[in-house]
Amino acid sequence: MSPSSLAGHHAKKRFGQNFLHDPGVIRRIISLIRPLPGQAIIEIGPGQGALTEALVAAAGSITAIELDQDLLPLLRGRFAPSELHLIAADVLTVDFAALANAFSSPLRIVGNLPYNISTPLLFHLLPIADRVADQTFMLQKEVVDRMVAAPGSKVYGRLSVMLQAHYRMEKLLQVPAGAFVPAPKVDSAIVGMWPLAKALRPSGDPQIFARLVTQAFSARRKMLRNTLAPYEGQIDLHAAGLLPTQRPEEVSVAQYLALADQLARCSYS
Numbered sequence: 001m002s003p004s005s006l007a008g009h010h011a012k013k014r015f016g017q018n019f020l021h022d023p024g025v026i027r028r029i030i031s032l033i034r035p036l037p038g039q040a041i042i043e044i045g046p047g048q049g050a051l052t053e054a055l056v057a058a059a060g061s062i063t064a065i066e067l068d069q070d071l072l073p074l075l076r077g078r079f080a081p082s083e084l085h086l087i088a089a090d091v092l093t094v095d096f097a098a099l100a101n102a103f104s105s106p107l108r109i110v111g112n113l114p115y116n117i118s119t120p121l122l123f124h125l126l127p128i129a130d131r132v133a134d135q136t137f138m139l140q141k142e143v144v145d146r147m148v149a150a151p152g153s154k155v156y157g158r159l160s161v162m163l164q165a166h167y168r169m170e171k172l173l174q175v176p177a178g179a180f181v182p183a184p185k186v187d188s189a190i191v192g193m194w195p196l197a198k199a200l201r202p203s204g205d206p207q208i209f210a211r212l213v214t215q216a217f218s219a220r221r222k223m224l225r226n227t228l229a230p231y232e233g234q235i236d237l238h239a240a241g242l243l244p245t246q247r248p249e250e251v252s253v254a255q256y257l258a259l260a261d262q263l264a265r266c267s268y269s
């Protein structure tokens, strides 16, 4: 029986189901995560249990969030309730702050993510960065490249700035399409994410920073004096070490943070 039809279950495209079936790749991923007993390990999208089995073997007990109702009996048959605490839900509706309250240690969130929800999920997890030890995700390689991109790179954009303002990130491993059943049309990669100390992250109202970055990248080829025109009189580009003729993709995360600080001071004065 092929892994894509384990216990009669067929991979569903709408749930982004590409199941890992390469034992070597699974071993590599687990050695990157290094799960240990007593840790608060949360797996997103356990699927048929390819990673779950190795996570449970190493940690003894984990929590997993799965949307596909058809996979629940399979997972319940494969793992004892003491090994797998299964949350049957759309991960985008899960209250991670409440989930973190159930554990005495910070969350270790892992998963071979459904690629169709990867960006909304990364944003859903931003507000609980304080409650997280680390995140290790399999994503589309192109998304990982955007996450870790440096200023000046063609793929440096809103996702890079928003995430780099909250996490140190590293592309850990590239995974070929053949490691999955069915094989996705895109290459994949594992990214590690470690929340930055609070003092290094956006201070005050996080919406100010988020709105500024969205506005800056609303037209990435335009100069800052045009793209940031709505903030005229509230921000001083020179004070942040910038020229009005520079483009949003040339601005470092630290400079975006400095501009957001200026805006925050404006709105409080």
Ligand code: SAM
Residues within 6 Å of the ligand: 015, 016, 017, 018, 019, 020, 021, 044, 045, 046, 047, 048, 049, 050, 051, 065, 066, 067, 068, 071, 089, 090, 091, 092, 111, 112, 113, 114, 115, 117
């Ligand atoms: N972890 C398994 C593996 O590596 O073989 C499955 C990975 S598969 C790429 C993604 C998994 O996420 C599927 O099991 C899918 O049903 C589940 N999923 C898709 N959308 C989801 C959502 N919104 N919330 C929770 N799980 C979801």
